[in-house]
Amino acid sequence: MENKHKIILPLSFISIIFIIGIGLFFSINYYNINLSKAQDYIKSENSVVATFIDDYFKELIHFAETFAKDKDFINAGFSRESEKKVLEVLKNYQNSNKNIAYIYTGYKNKKIVINDWEVPEGYDPTIRPWYLEGIKNPKTVYIGTPYKEYKTKAWLISTGKALINENNEVVGVLSIDCSISQFVNLINAEISYNTGQTFVVNKEGTIILHKNLENINKKFMFDLKAFDKQKDLIKTSINSKNYYVAYTKLSSTGWYIITTVETSEVIAPVIKGVISYSLISLALLIAFVILQSILISNIRLKALVKKRTKELEEKNKKIMDSIFYAKNIQNSILPSENTLKKNFKDFFVFWKPTNIVGGDFYWFKEKEDGSFYIAVVDCTGHGVPGALMTMTANSLLNRIIDDTNIKEPSKILSELNGLFKKTINSNSTDYRIDDGLEIGLCYISSDKSELVYSGAGISLYYAHNDEVIRIKADNKGIGYKRSKDDYIFKEHIIEIKENMTFYMSSDGYEDQNNPEGKRFGRKNFINLIKKVSGEPMTIQKKNFEECINKYMAGEDQRDDITIIGFKLK
Amino acid sequence: MKKLYIEPTKATPEIDFDPEKNILSIKGESYPENSFDFYNPIFEWLENYFDNLANNEKVIFKFDISYLNTSSTKSIMFILDILEEAYENNKNIIINWYYDEDNEFSYEIAENFMEDLNIPFNMIKK
Numbered sequence: 001m002e003n004k005h006k007i008i009l010p011l012s013f014i015s016i017i018f019i020i021g022i023g024l025f026f027s028i029n030y031y032n033i034n035l036s037k038a039q040d041y042i043k044s045e046n047s048v049v050a051t052f053i054d055d056y057f058k059e060l061i062h063f064a065e066t067f068a069k070d071k072d073f074i075n076a077g078f079s080r081e082s083e084k085k086v087l088e089v090l091k092n093y094q095n096s097n098k099n100i101a102y103i104y105t106g107y108k109n110k111k112i113v114i115n116d117w118e119v120p121e122g123y124d125p126t127i128r129p130w131y132l133e134g135i136k137n138p139k140t141v142y143i144g145t146p147y148k149e150y151k152t153k154a155w156l157i158s159t160g161k162a163l164i165n166e167n168n169e170v171v172g173v174l175s176i177d178c179s180i181s182q183f184v185n186l187i188n189a190e191i192s193y194n195t196g197q198t199f200v201v202n203k204e205g206t207i208i209l210h211k212n213l214e215n216i217n218k219k220f221m222f223d224l225k226a227f228d229k230q231k232d233l234i235k236t237s238i239n240s241k242n243y244y245v246a247y248t249k250l251s252s253t254g255w256y257i258i259t260t261v262e263t264s265e266v267i268a269p270v271i272k273g274v275i276s277y278s279l280i281s282l283a284l285l286i287a288f289v290i291l292q293s294i295l296i297s298n299i300r301l302k303a304l305v306k307k308r309t310k311e312l313e314e315k316n317k318k319i320m321d322s323i324f325y326a327k328n329i330q331n332s333i334l335p336s337e338n339t340l341k342k343n344f345k346d347f348f349v350f351w352k353p354t355n356i357v358g359g360d361f362y363w364f365k366e367k368e369d370g371s372f373y374i375a376v377v378d379c380t381g382h383g384v385p386g387a388l389m390t391m392t393a394n395s396l397l398n399r400i401i402d403d404t405n406i407k408e409p410s411k412i413l414s415e416l417n418g419l420f421k422k423t424i425n426s427n428s429t430d431y432r433i434d435d436g437l438e439i440g441l442c443y444i445s446s447d448k449s450e451l452v453y454s455g456a457g458i459s460l461y462y463a464h465n466d467e468v469i470r471i472k473a474d475n476k477g478i479g480y481k482r483s484k485d486d487y488i489f490k491e492h493i494i495e496i497k498e499n500m501t502f503y504m505s506s507d508g509y510e511d512q513n514n515p516e517g518k519r520f521g522r523k524n525f526i527n528l529i530k531k532v533s534g535e536p537m538t539i540q541k542k543n544f545e546e547c548i549n550k551y552m553a554g555e556d557q558r559d560d561i562t563i564i565g566f567k568l569k
Numbered sequence: 570m571k572k573l574y575i576e577p578t579k580a581t582p583e584i585d586f587d588p589e590k591n592i593l594s595i596k597g598e599s600y601p602e603n604s605f606d607f608y609n610p611i612f613e614w615l616e617n618y619f620d621n622l623a624n625n626e627k628v629i630f631k632f633d634i635s636y637l638n639t640s641s642t643k644s645i646m647f648i649l650d651i652l653e654e655a656y657e658n659n660k661n662i663i664i665n666w667y668y669d670e671d672n673e674f675s676y677e678i679a680e681n682f683m684e685d686l687n688i689p690f691n692m693i694k695k
Contacts, residue, residue: 359639380639383602434643475681482646482685511636511674517598519636522673558600559638 012292019288023281027274034270042196042266043233043246046259049187049198050231050248053209056099056183057159058252060176061141063093064161068141068174074163077107077172091115099178101149101156105163106131107172125173130158134173138162143253145206146180146216155180155213180216183209187257195262203254220258227256235263323356323384330357330387333394335364340566343372343444347566348541352508358560359386360506363394365401370446373401373409374566376458378506380435382560392423393437409441409454410489413478417456417487420479436479440504444496448568451496454489461503461526462494463533468526498569501533501540508561509544514551524551540565570621573614581607582634588618594631595648599641608644615648619655626661633667633695635675642678649682656688664690 067073067089072082090103094115104114106125125131133142144158160175187198188211200209201220210216222238231248238245242263247256340347349362359379366372375397379389396419400412416439424435438457445451453460455473462469471492477483494500505525512520532543544563570588577583582597593615601607622628630652637645649664656662664686668675676692683690 378639380643438639475677475684480643507639511638513598513636517635519672519674521671558636 009296012289012296015292016285016289019281019285023278023285027278027281030277031270031274034273035267038266038270039233039244039246042191042193042244042259042261043231045191045196046198046233046246046248046257047231049259050250050257052186053183053200053255053257054250054252057143057250060159060178061143061252064141064159064174064176068161068163073105073174074165074171076105076113077109077111083113086113087115099182100176101154101179102177103175105172105174107163108170111172130160130175130177131173133158134160134162134175135170138164138170143202143255145202146208149177155184155216157208180209184211184213187211191259191261193261193265195265196259198257198259201256201258208255224256320356326384326387327357330361330390333391334361339364339366345567345569346537347564348537348544350541350544350561350563350565352557352561353382353387354508354557354560355383357384357387358382359389360508360560360562361390361394362562362564363397365398367401367407367446371444373412373441373443374504374564375439375441376504376506376562376564377437377439378458378508378560378562379437386560389424389435389437393420393439396420396423407443408491409443409452410491412441413439413454413456413489414487417478417483418485421481421483421485424479434481436477436483438473438506439478440473442502442504444568448496451494451502451568453492453494456489458504458506460492461505461529462500463503463529464497464500466530466533468529468533470522470526496568499567500569501529501537501565501567503529503563503565505563506560508557508559509548509563512548512552512558512561513555515553515555520548520551537565537567570618573611575611584611586611586614586618591622591626591628592631593628594633595645596631596633598636599634599645600636600638601641604638604640604644608641608647611644612647612651615651619651619658619660622655622660624659624661628660628662630662630664631667632664632679634678635669635672637674637678646682649686649688653686653688662688664688665693666690667693667695669695 072079072085072089075082076086077083086105090113094100094103102114102117104112104117106112106128108126110124110126112119112123112125129147130144133144136142139162141159141161144160146155146157148154149156156177157180158175158177160173162170163172163174165171183200187200187209191198197211199207199211199215199220201224202208203224205220205222205224207215207218207220222236226234226236227247227249229249231246233244233246236243236245238260243260244263244266246259249256334351340349343364343366351360351362353360359382361377361379363375363377364372377390377393377397379386379393381389393416396416397412400406400415400419404415406412406415420436440455440458440460441453442460443452453471455471456476456478457473459473460471462471471494474489476487476489510520510522510525514520528544528547532540535543548561572588573584573586575581575584577597580598580600580602582595582599584595586593599607632645634645652662652664666679668679670676679690679692
């Protein structure tokens with residue numbers, strides 16, 4: 001137990017460390033997982049936009065490349081027929097692509113082929129930026145920077161390709177003007193961070209698409225060299241603010257799709273999560289510690305209870321052993337079975353102290369002439385105090401017979417009364433302490449012809465010819481302060497007949513209660529004698545025992561029980 | 570003078586001493602392991618009560634007892650002694666003793682008590 005004790009503290013300490021460790025591990029893990037989740041989210045948002053824009057412009061580029069090779073497109077500035085065909089194609093394509101504001105071809109002869117647009121007077125396509133941009137690198141499709149359309153003020157972006165004839169001559173430019181408003185709406189539609197935004201920067205670092213239109217065509221104040229991969233997410237500072245920056249380089253246009261979110265906004269919910277997680281862990285830890293301490297104190301308590309119980313058991317054993325030893329002593333004053341067998345034709349003793357020893361005893365004394373005394377004595381109290389009294393009462397009775405010539409039961413009772421008062425009650429100064437005894441005393445003549453009975457509180461019953469007679473004891477106690485010294489006890493002489501059975505009982509049997517609290521009572525007692533008196537004494541004893549046990553039905557024994565039954569002829 | 574009330578238990582009777590109404594009652598069974606422990610405060614209360622009682626006040630003492638062990642019998646006797654003494658000192662006391670016909674104990678013990686008393690002692694069948 002003590003060792004268990006010592007192990008508990010380090011164990012709980014280890015447990016606490018373990019829990020803190022697990023808590024930390026999970027917190028860090030939670031932080032990392034959720035941070036990378038957030039980063040993945042930013043990346044995927046960026047990726048979605050990039051894919052959309054890339055696909056869109058790939059298609060435009062593809063269209064531009066395809067039709068720039070088309071004969072009709074090359075010739076449309078110079079042939080009515082081709083012009084017609086081209087206008088038809090352009091119209092169809094424009095209808096299929098909502099973002100296209102204008103789609104047209106311009107030629108070196110200043111001709112412009114376009115649907116639904118009134119060509120202003122003196123309009124010269126060859127000096128327009130889109131034309132010049134187109135012929136700069138005639139082999140490749142160009143994508144320009146956004147511009148505000150003259151009339152509608154709408155932001156447009158041009159994709160174009162030079163038209164080259166079979167002689168490798170640049171004869172014109174195909175241009176597709178797209179409204180960027182759609183893209184601007186798209187690029188910031190979905191991101192769930194307040195500080196999050198997606199914008200598009202071209203190779204030169206010019207902002208092409210941005211939710212704030214005033215930023216368009218401005219320089220993105222950041223060195224694009226940091227974007228050294230096809231796509232990635234980096235943590236960097238822009239204008240002295242920290243951002244997570246996801247970027248994708250478009251293969252089609254060489255643009256960068258950039259998504260930025262302030263790091264603080266990304267980390268805050270993660271940190272919050274970690275904090276609440278930690279709080280939960282802490283709460284669990286505290287609960288654990290409390291449980292541990294309860295456990296420890298329980299173990300301590302258990303140990304203490306065990307110790308105390310053991311102490312109690314030991315003490316109890318000591319007391320019980322002592323009482324059991326006292327029982328041996330008390331038993332030693334009781335007449336032996338052999339003595340009784342020798343003097344009675346048949347007899348039984350039902351002696352049942354309340355607590356191992358008791359205040360009841362029965363007494364037997366034989367005189368030299370073969371006559372003898374039998375008595376049932378009930379001293380005040382029961383248990384150990386009662387037993388102490390029985391020793392005294394027994395000594396006094398023996399003394400009277402051995403040391404005096406008193407023979408008659410009534411005189412013996414008177415003498416006992418006097419002696420008892422002198423012995424027990426004379427020294428007690430407390431006038432309320434007053435002990436004494438009740439006794440039923442029979443003297444049986446040597447020829448067993450008569451029985452002389454005197455009683456102080458214990459009556460004599462005898463059964464003969466199916467009749468039970470009660471000889472009432474004197475209503476006087478012996479040895480009590482109020483028992484008068486000069487009181488003379490009555491004497492009853494009974495002629496002993498064959499098969500007469502005699503009974504004396506202390507009050508314990510009649511006073512015993514059942515679960516309803518009702519006394520067994522004299523009536524029941526007399527009826528019981530009537531019922532069993534014809535049986536052998538051992539059977540009678542069994543009957544007395546069983547009857548009272550049945551009556552008690554588990555109730556505690558209230559007082560010491562002593563019944564003796566005997567037959568003389 | 571305060572009322573004395575003691576709840577009954579399995580082994581001790583109900584004590585209900587009401588100095589306002591001058592009705593004192595002991596009801597139940599009495600077989601405690603140590604009866605002097607139980608009855609001591611009762612003795613003291615009674616002695617104090619009679620010391621402070623006017624002679625013209627009528628006191629009714631009710632006993633309704635179905636069983637006493639030997640030492641409780643002694644304690645009840647002592648209570649009766651206190652009552653007897655107060656009666657001799659011109660206090661107006663009546664004892665009502667309730668008994669149950671089926672329980673000879675409650676009758677016989679009263680007969681036993683009555684022998685030494687001069688107080689008016691009524692046996693009342695329940």
